Amino acid sequence: xxxxxxxxxxxxxxxxxxxxGPLGSFVVWRRMAxxxxxxxxxxxxxxxxxxxxxxxxxxxxLVVALAMAGxxxxxxxxxxxxDTTLGVLAHSALAFGLVAISYVPGVRADLSTYLFGDILAVxxxxxxxxxxxxxxxxxxxxxxWQALLTATLNEDLAHASGLNPDRERLVLTLALxxxxxxxxKIVGALLIAAMLIIPAAAARGLARTPEAMALYAAGFGAxxxxxxxxxxxxxxxxxxxxxxxxxxxxxxxxxxxxxxxxG
Amino acid sequence: xxxxxxxxxxxxxGAEPVLTDVSLAIEAGEIxxxxxxxxxxxxxxxxxLLGILPxxxxxxxxxxxxxxxxxPQKLSIxxxxxxxxxxxLSLPVRVADADATAALARVGLPGVETRQMAGLSGGxxxxxxxxxxxxxxxxxxxxxxxxxxxxxxxxxxxxxxxxEVRRDTxxxxxxxxxDLHVVMAASDRVIxxxxxxxxxxxxxxxxxxxxxxxxxxxxSQGALALYQHQHDHSHEPTGVDAYGRTPSDPxxxxxxx
Numbered sequence: 001x002x003x004x005x006x007x008x009x010x011x012x013x014x015x016x017x018x019x020x021g022p023l024g025s026f027v028v029w030r031r032m033a034x035x036x037x038x039x040x041x042x043x044x045x046x047x048x049x050x051x052x053x054x055x056x057x058x059x060x061x062l063v064v065a066l067a068m069a070g071x072x073x074x075x076x077x078x079x080x081x082x083d084t085t086l087g088v089l090a091h092s093a094l095a096f097g098l099v100a101i102s103y104v105p106g107v108r109a110d111l112s113t114y115l116f117g118d119i120l121a122v123x124x125x126x127x128x129x130x131x132x133x134x135x136x137x138x139x140x141x142x143x144x145w146q147a148l149l150t151a152t153l154n155e156d157l158a159h160a161s162g163l164n165p166d167r168e169r170l171v172l173t174l175a176l177x178x179x180x181x182x183x184x185k186i187v188g189a190l191l192i193a194a195m196l197i198i199p200a201a202a203a204r205g206l207a208r209t210p211e212a213m214a215l216y217a218a219g220f221g222a223x224x225x226x227x228x229x230x231x232x233x234x235x236x237x238x239x240x241x242x243x244x245x246x247x248x249x250x251x252x253x254x255x256x257x258x259x260x261x262x263g
Numbered sequence: 264x265x266x267x268x269x270x271x272x273x274x275x276x277g278a279e280p281v282l283t284d285v286s287l288a289i290e291a292g293e294i295x296x297x298x299x300x301x302x303x304x305x306x307x308x309x310x311x312l313l314g315i316l317p318x319x320x321x322x323x324x325x326x327x328x329x330x331x332x333x334x335p336q337k338l339s340i341x342x343x344x345x346x347x348x349x350x351x352l353s354l355p356v357r358v359a360d361a362d363a364t365a366a367l368a369r370v371g372l373p374g375v376e377t378r379q380m381a382g383l384s385g386g387x388x389x390x391x392x393x394x395x396x397x398x399x400x401x402x403x404x405x406x407x408x409x410x411x412x413x414x415x416x417x418x419x420x421x422x423x424x425x426x427e428v429r430r431d432t433x434x435x436x437x438x439x440x441x442d443l444h445v446v447m448a449a450s451d452r453v454i455x456x457x458x459x460x461x462x463x464x465x466x467x468x469x470x471x472x473x474x475x476x477x478x479x480x481x482x483s484q485g486a487l488a489l490y491q492h493q494h495d496h497s498h499e500p501t502g503v504d505a506y507g508r509t510p511s512d513p514x515x516x517x518x519x520x
Contacts, residue, residue: 153338160333210346
């Protein structure tokens, strides 16, 4: 069954959506959208390093994404102006990554794969990496769920309940770096943040509890991946933009449906 | 043993001292209010007692296994997060439906379980926060300006509720406020703060203290006159507090530079 590239692509999309649904909900609740962008853009630098050092791409992106997420968290804790800092870091990482990649011989042609993803070329090894990463993210979020929600609501409240908000933020930071590494092959570095935010934003209109929102977001994400995959196959369009376009249409439909139901 | 005792604590933000050499102890069952103008370090003191802020000096001791309910000053739930009242009560510790129902009834909001937190009025929101704090069966409730943004009747109602809760559960209450009159009637002990403790004692003793009057810019016809005028029907005018006890901690005078 896994020998069929369509089956592999579909499984990759569903695996990614499992992780981006709940994690994306936290990104939306904590207003970390730009943070996601910075981490994702840093992945291109990771690709360049991995190619230059003959390491697996997943390892390179994971390491650089972690470094970026760590840097941003540290600067935020020191009270830097967040939007400016992230604007500088996100775009610099992307620019340095693109420059660095141009030095690696024979990669220029593949660049669009890393920028826009290539879900139709997912290998069995990729699939293992994607599902492994997604399950680690989901397991961490489930494990810390109550503490993460409390710390997201109010850090003082979490503190007074004996929790450590810094630790919960670290869990999210690590999960975000892992999702970036996992998502690179599927949606590409430019649109990973969209995959986190758009399904969660669509889910917000329907959900009454945080758990429901995370589940709806995972469902919408999976649906967007499958529809985007069809589109990519049928029209030979780039995978990442196709999937994100599908997610945006789902978002619009849910918004209109919600308006009509409210009268 | 005191529930919480701070000894000589100081807190700095950078080089700026916010609190200097503050000592206080909260005993079981008493209602203590920290009073002071804006920027006097009231919230900072609570957050230092809760262990949220690092201390530059001094120690905070808690009774072993202390159960503590906290109502923060400002909790704005982001519109992007759907949250029913029932779900909120189960953070961070999941509670049984029966307990949640009982806590909501206790704060005068029966049957709001399925409402969205974002759709509650200011007064309802504060009561839900209090219900959540009560679910740990606290020995001490710590409230940071719990009536901020409430109108006068809402404020009076909320303090009445606090008093009832104290009577029902025996929980001590430590709260912060900058409104004088209602607090005066609802406290056993008032601590007047302005970076350090200016004076403390029963409401009547404190409102007579020159430090307090200087801090709030009151003339001879200040809050005390108003307070006694409003509350003559229920209070002894002789330094016995609202619950018929004599002040345990008389005001100590010292000079202000």
